[in-house]
Amino acid sequence: MRWRSLAWVVCGVAVAVAGLRLPAAGGPGVETVTVGFALPLTGAAAREGQESLEGAQLAVRLLNEAGGFRVGGRTVRFEVVSEDDRCTPAGGTEAANRLVARRVAFVGGSFCSSAALAQQPIFAQARIPQVIYAYATDLTGVARQRAGADLSVRIGPQAAVEMAPLAKYAVTVNNHRRFFAMAQNTDFGRSMVGEFRRVLERLGGRFVAEPEFYTFPGTTDFRTILTKARGSGADALLAIGLVGEMIGVSLQFRELGLGLGFYGSDLLEDPAYQDAVGERANGFFYPWVYDDGVDPRRFTRTEPERMAREMSLAFLNNLKKRATRNHAWGWGTIHLLKQAMEREGTTDPERVMRRVLSGERFDLPLGRYGFLPCGQADMRVGVGSYVDGRRTLMVDRDFAGRPPVVLTSADLCPR
Amino acid sequence: MRRAVDVVTILQFGVNGLFVATGYALVALGLTLIFGVLHVADFAQGALYMLGAYVSFYATQAGGVGYFAAVALAMATGAVLAALNGGVVYLPLQRHGGSLTFVAALGVLLILQNAALWWFGGDFRLVPSPFGDGKFSAGGVVLTHHQAFVLGATGCLVLLLWAGLRYTKPGKALRAMAQQPEAARLVGIDIQRVGLLAFAVAGGLAGGAGALMAPVRAFDPHIGAVVILKSFAIVIFGGMGSVPGAIVGAAVVALAETFTAAYLAAEFADLVAFGLMIVALFARPQGLLGRLPT
Numbered sequence: 001m002r003w004r005s006l007a008w009v010v011c012g013v014a015v016a017v018a019g020l021r022l023p024a025a026g027g028p029g030v031e032t033v034t035v036g037f038a039l040p041l042t043g044a045a046a047r048e049g050q051e052s053l054e055g056a057q058l059a060v061r062l063l064n065e066a067g068g069f070r071v072g073g074r075t076v077r078f079e080v081v082s083e084d085d086r087c088t089p090a091g092g093t094e095a096a097n098r099l100v101a102r103r104v105a106f107v108g109g110s111f112c113s114s115a116a117l118a119q120q121p122i123f124a125q126a127r128i129p130q131v132i133y134a135y136a137t138d139l140t141g142v143a144r145q146r147a148g149a150d151l152s153v154r155i156g157p158q159a160a161v162e163m164a165p166l167a168k169y170a171v172t173v174n175n176h177r178r179f180f181a182m183a184q185n186t187d188f189g190r191s192m193v194g195e196f197r198r199v200l201e202r203l204g205g206r207f208v209a210e211p212e213f214y215t216f217p218g219t220t221d222f223r224t225i226l227t228k229a230r231g232s233g234a235d236a237l238l239a240i241g242l243v244g245e246m247i248g249v250s251l252q253f254r255e256l257g258l259g260l261g262f263y264g265s266d267l268l269e270d271p272a273y274q275d276a277v278g279e280r281a282n283g284f285f286y287p288w289v290y291d292d293g294v295d296p297r298r299f300t301r302t303e304p305e306r307m308a309r310e311m312s313l314a315f316l317n318n319l320k321k322r323a324t325r326n327h328a329w330g331w332g333t334i335h336l337l338k339q340a341m342e343r344e345g346t347t348d349p350e351r352v353m354r355r356v357l358s359g360e361r362f363d364l365p366l367g368r369y370g371f372l373p374c375g376q377a378d379m380r381v382g383v384g385s386y387v388d389g390r391r392t393l394m395v396d397r398d399f400a401g402r403p404p405v406v407l408t409s410a411d412l413c414p415r
Numbered sequence: 416m417r418r419a420v421d422v423v424t425i426l427q428f429g430v431n432g433l434f435v436a437t438g439y440a441l442v443a444l445g446l447t448l449i450f451g452v453l454h455v456a457d458f459a460q461g462a463l464y465m466l467g468a469y470v471s472f473y474a475t476q477a478g479g480v481g482y483f484a485a486v487a488l489a490m491a492t493g494a495v496l497a498a499l500n501g502g503v504v505y506l507p508l509q510r511h512g513g514s515l516t517f518v519a520a521l522g523v524l525l526i527l528q529n530a531a532l533w534w535f536g537g538d539f540r541l542v543p544s545p546f547g548d549g550k551f552s553a554g555g556v557v558l559t560h561h562q563a564f565v566l567g568a569t570g571c572l573v574l575l576l577w578a579g580l581r582y583t584k585p586g587k588a589l590r591a592m593a594q595q596p597e598a599a600r601l602v603g604i605d606i607q608r609v610g611l612l613a614f615a616v617a618g619g620l621a622g623g624a625g626a627l628m629a630p631v632r633a634f635d636p637h638i639g640a641v642v643i644l645k646s647f648a649i650v651i652f653g654g655m656g657s658v659p660g661a662i663v664g665a666a667v668v669a670l671a672e673t674f675t676a677a678y679l680a681a682e683f684a685d686l687v688a689f690g691l692m693i694v695a696l697f698a699r700p701q702g703l704l705g706r707l708p709t
Contacts, residue, residue, distance in 0.1 A: 231424045
């Protein structure tokens with residue numbers, strides 16, 4: 001009996017040792033890297049969160065179906081896990097703690113600024129690199145420094161990247177100088193309005209009243225704010241919100257017959273917005289972030305966005321749908337990590353992120369760019385508008401950097 | 416900051432406020448009816464509002480049904496689902512205490528909301544209005560044809576409800592249940608049947624409200640949670656169980672919200688609904704037009 005027990009113990013130890021020596025999954029020489037996504041999968045920004053996750057899942061599926069990719073002589077595959085942050089700080093904290101407990105190697109998200117700000121210190125303490133999609137300035141500024149989140153990066157624009165070219169376009173091209181601003185009362189809304197105001201005032205424009213910040217989520221009727229805008233003496237409106245809000249604002253803007261210029265965030269380029277508002281959005285301006293080459297443009301493209309076209313084709317071929325900016329967050333996260341791993345020759349999270357932050361440029365769905373030491377993507381956006389119910393790209397990504405220069409890389413990190 | 420003080424602007428604020436009130440009133444009426452008769456805080460009515468919007472969307476876009484028929488279909492769907500929910504979930508649980516129905520109502524709301532997210536997706540939808548972009552404009556005060564239709568339809572539904580409660584036998588049974596439940600039982604009123612009727616009427620109103628608002632407010636599966644919270648605050652402010660209280664409460668809260676946003680700041684507008692609710696609880700616990708239990 002004693003011999004039999006001993007045999008079981010020996011077998012158990014042998015299996016455990018073998019398990020420790022084997023790669024995590026996928027057979028000999030194959031390493032699986034788990035990327036966790038903290039995204040709003042339910043709640044007010046569920047659609048955006050689900051599309052971001054869908055982008056990551058398709059990118060991983062295609063990479064894994066192709067047999068993975070080579071890193072330092074080994075084959076690497078990705079695995080995606082996700083947690084719902086409900087686009088709230090409390091939900092963000094819960095999602096972050098769950099992903100830490102699941103021992104993910106990297107994190108993508110959140111899409112929502114308030115949730116991302118809540119998550120940042122948690123991932124920083126766990127030394128898990130975070131690839132952020134939200135726009136609040138502090139995520140690559142004061143909040144990042146305070147959290148010690150040196151492994152976090154923002155893969156897309158921050159508020160200044162979006163609002164600087166838009167404000168410049170309003171003043172220098174459309175001659176709109178007096179603005180009435182409305183935004184959701186969140187870190188996102190306040191950051192966007194603040195950055196727009198900074199450039200507007202620098203170029204001689206002004207807000208005719210203090211911005212109106214409405215409750216988010218929950219506001220669906222904007223007629224009262226728009227009625228105020230109508231009587232404010234402004235010559236244009238700046239409206240910042242998520243897609244559902246922007247549909248409401250746009251339709252009610254038309255209902256009330258406001259004769260003002262209209263400027264919004266890049267949510268105006270969302271296909272759902274285009275479907276709902278259609279020709280009623282004619283003459284509305286927004287910062288364009290994602291360019292898959294389909295929209296008509298009023299300039300000659302200087303730099304083809306290879307990854308955007310690749311992603312676009314992948315979505316059409318595999319999911320029979322047009323890819324969006326939201327898909328680009330998840331897809332971009334996976335391809336950023338892949339490229340950094342290949343170049344660095346390791347999957348070690350700290351070394352991979354040092355490579356990301358080295359200033360080297362990466363091919364991503366929002367363009368080819370590198371990252372600044374504060375974690376901000378050193379990327380630019382152009383300005384688009386609706387013409388005959390179609391998104392039309394008016395000026396290219398270099399617009400903010402042309403004289404008068406309203407945005408430089410130095411503006412994107414805290415001084 | 417420049418203040419809008421001209422009469423046209425004030426009138427426009429008033430029109431905006433009344434329109435907001437219609438959205439609240441129908442859901443609040445259903446809530447207060449159910450609470451008055453059965454003492455159930457049916458948060459799932461929010462989900463029926465959302466489903467009403469989706470029914471009108473799919474009926475008009477995929478089913479080729481006209482908008483007005485789609486509103487009727489949304490009301491019927493809301494009525495059936497509410498009665499089903501009442502019969503299967505609330506009435507059996509009610510025997511074990513009110514707190515159970517409260518938790519169950521929240522559960523049903525979340526289940527329906529997430530089921531809708533899974534089934535319909537998170538995309539925002541908008542139902543094309545049969546009135547197009549037409550609008551009335553008088554001296555700068557704008558009211559779209561669809562808004563006018565919603566105001567009229569809400570008025571008709573409120574009148575129908577009032578007449579039904581006052582002059583029909585089932586309506587009288589509902590009122591009897593709300594006012595003197597024990598006496599109602601003693602005179603042979605079927606509590607189960609009257610309860611199901613209350614759920615059906617409330618569900619019909621919620622579904623109808625969702626369909627009426629679907630062409631003017633983009634919606635997704637979470638729209639109901641937003642609507643129900645405010646409607647619940649209105650019911651408490653107006654008086655739990657009071658039908659006139661729900662209507663007056665909706666008008667007061669909506670107008671107060673609107674004028675707060677107009678003359679103070681939009682960020683304080685939502686505080687008004689809940690602020691009024693708290694004030695009502697302190698100053699008049701039975702609500703504006705409610706009655707204290709005897």
